[in-house]
Amino acid sequence: MDLQEIIKQSKMLKPKSQKKMGENLLHLIDQIESSVILEGPYRLVIDSNIIMRLESYRQGVISEGLLSILLAFMLIRRLPYRFDMVVRPTVFYEYLRQKNLTSSHEHWRKFKELKDLVEEELGAKLFFDGIETYQGTEHYLKLIQSDSEKIAKALRLYQEKNWRFNFVQQAGRGFAGMPLSDPRFILVPPAFAAEALYSPLGLEYFDEQKASRFFIEYIEKNLIECEHNDKEVIEKYSDKKDFLFTKVLRLTPKGNLVGLADLDIYTTCNVQNQFSDQSHSRYAPASAGLTIDKNLALALRGATSHHITSGEINCGPDNENDIDAKMDAFQEEHKRMRESEKRHRLAWETSKAFMVDILAEGAFRS
Template identity: 85%
Template sequence: MDLQEIIKQSKLLKPKSQQKMVENLFHLIDQIESSVILEGPYRLVLDSNIIMRLESYRQGVISEGLLSILLAFMLIKRLPYRFDMVVRPTVFYEYLRQKNLTSSHEHWRKFKELKYLVEEELDSKLFFDGIETYQGAEHYLKLIKDDSDKISNTLRSYQQKNWQFNFVQRAGCGFAGMLSSDPRFILVPPEFAAEALYSPLGLDYFDERRASRFFVEYIEKNIIECERNDKEFMAKYNSKNEFLFTRILRLAPKGNLVGLADLDIYTTCNINNQFSDQSHSRYAPASAALTIDRNLALALRRSTSHHITSGEIVGGPDNEDDIDAKMDAFQEEYKRMRESEKRHRIAWETTKAFMAELLANEAFKNL
């Protein structure tokens, strides 16, 4: 579908769907622009909702989601950077409707089906993260299924647990907190309490450390919503009311787990983590998320902050060489930050020109 056809189809949408298309497009643009904060090569990690819109298109459905995706890929192809499309094992798991493969024949059929679907509709080569063979797919799908069961059981246990908590604890009790008027006690805000009460799930596929913030936020939400907890204290020491992560990874009303691929994409494509991973010229290919899920898009957007550091510097005549080395390393990191800003500026300018072209073609005239 070319640009004129996309614009034509967008004008056939209902007003609310047109607004949703623009919202989706802005989320996708933000993800694309944010990705070049990192150094390439770039892996464009597709969310399940991208693939679902392509499946629907094959069946004759032209949705606002599809049109925003096609526009985003037009923008990607105008950037002076190479993006390789990648499917993560969790996305393949969701493509299989969370079912196991029964044979190498079935694996090849579903693998080829997904590969051809994406490549033909988006006109780009598709790569896979370790699931291109039956043995690899079987291995990862088992790990994902086991982790899915652990996560489901954990979220159910959270629902049944009594979250009453005393926000005033004795100093040295194992909780982090703030000093109270009585030095024998500390004040423990809900967020600090949640971090201390969290226990690792023993995940095998997902990065336990990076996934932990999802479960910490569940605990924090439960503590805040517990009727028996001190509301006056929480009003003073808690400002959170959105709890995005609990909307991304959740149990559906029927009890099935929703958001496994989103958890994978967030922990893999978090810009903040990856910028640190690439420090001091460490080779770490950049993973850029592409999703039209609003909650995941917002969470990813809030993870784009990044910084550089010199590390700890200890003064004194005996440490002059160490100080010089660390300051030199910091200057190299500063160059990396400037290069990052330059790439981001190029992406922004490309987006600006692309949006001007859309407006010139009256793409959003009905809004």
Template identity: 55%
Template sequence: MNIEEIIKHSNELKPKSHKRFVENLVTLLDQIESSVMLRGPYRLVLDSNIIMRLEDYRQGKINEGVLSILLAFMLIKKLPHHVDLVIRPSVFYEYLRLRNVKSTREHWEKFKELKSIIEDELGSVLFFDGIETYAGAEYYLNLIQDDADKITKTLHSYEQRDWRFNFIQPPGCGFSGIPAKNGEFIIVPPVFAAEGLYKEIELKYFNKHTASRFFIEHIEKRVTECKLNDQQIISRYGTNSKYLLTKVLKLTAKGNLEGLADLDIFSICNVQTQFINQSHGRYVPASIGLSIDSNLANALSFYSSIRLTSPKMGGNEHNIDDNMAEMEAFFHDQSRVKEGEERFKQAIQSSKDFLKELSSKMSAQ
């Protein structure tokens, strides 16, 4: 579908659908722009909802989702960066409707089917992260299923638990806190309470550190929303968080787990973690999460800002060389930020030029 056809179909959308079309396009462009703060090469990691819309398109259904996706890929091809398309095992798992493959033949058929949908509709070669063989797919999908069961069980236990918590605790209670005025007790803010209450879950596929952020935020939300807890302390020491991560990985009204692939994509695609991973010249291709799910998009956006902390200087004369090395590393990180800001400006300009071209063509119709 060319740009004129996309414009034609977008003009035929109902007002609410047209609004979502614009919102989807802005969301996709924002994900692309923010990720070029990282050094390339670039991997575009597709979320399940991208694939679902392309499946609809192949079946002859044209909606606001697929129109925004096709437009976004037109922009991607105009960028001065080579971008590979990648499918993660968790996305393949969701494509299989949350089950494993049972044979080499079934794997090959589903593999070809997914590859055809994306390559034919987007005009780009698709790559897979470890699931290109039956053995690889079976291995990763088994791990994902095991983790999914543990995550579901954990979130169900959070629903049934009593979240009453005393924010005033004695020192050495096992929780971090802020000294109270009398000095005899500490005040434990809700986020510190959540960190102390969280019990690590042994996961085999998903990153345990990243997953813990999701669970801790679920706990913080429940502790904060418990009406029996001290509302004054919650009001004063709460984080005013929108609890973005609880909207990404959650249980549905029917008790089913939702957001497995989103957890995976967030783990490898958030800019903050990747910026650290690319430090000191380490070769780590930048992964760009691409999704029209507003919850995942908002979470990725929130964790896309890069913060540098200058090293602490001091110590005796024997620490001088170490201090200088740390300062040099800090200056190197600063130079990477400046490089990223230039790429970011270029991406913003490319988006503006593309939207200007789009607007001009829409006016002409």
């Protein structure tokens, strides 16, 4: 679908859908711009909702989501960087409707079906993360299914648990906190309490440490919302209102788990973590999540802050050479930051020019 056809189709949308199309596009542009904060090569990790819009398009449904996705890929083609589209195992799992495969033939059929769908509609080659063979897919699907059951069980336990908690605890009992006038006790803010109360789930597919943020936020939310807990402490030491992670990964009213692929994309495509991973010229290809899910988009946007480090510097005459080396390393990191800002600026300028062009063509006008 070319630009004129996209604009034509957008004019046929209801005002609410037109607004949603614009919001989707802005989220996608933000994700694309944020990706080049990192050094390439670049991997665009597509979310299940993008695949679903392409499937619906094949069935004759033209949605605001589809139109925003097609516009985003027009922008991508304007950028002077190579972006490879990638499907994560969890996204393939959701494409299979959370069912296991029974044979190599079935794997190849679904694999080829998805590959053809995305490549034909988006005009870019699709790559797969470890699920290009039946054996690899079978391995990952078993791990994902196992983790899915553990996560669902944990979230159900969170729902059932009594979260009554005394924010004043004895010092040395495993909680971090702030000293009180009585040195035997400390004040434990809700966020600190949540971290201490969290127990690893024993995840096998997901990175336990990166995924823990989701479950810790669930615990913090429950502590804050428990009517028996001290409201003064909560109001003073917690400013969280949205609890975004609990909207990304959640149980439906029927008890079904949704958001596995979103959890995978967030933990894989977190710009903040990846910028640190690329420090001091470490080779770490950049993964950028591409989604039109509002909550995941906001979560990804909240994980774009980044900084440089030079390592710990100890003073003293015996450490002068070490200090020189670390200062040199810091200068290299500062150079990396400047290059990052330059790439981001170019992406921003390209996006701005793209928006000017499509608006001039009549986009987002009724």
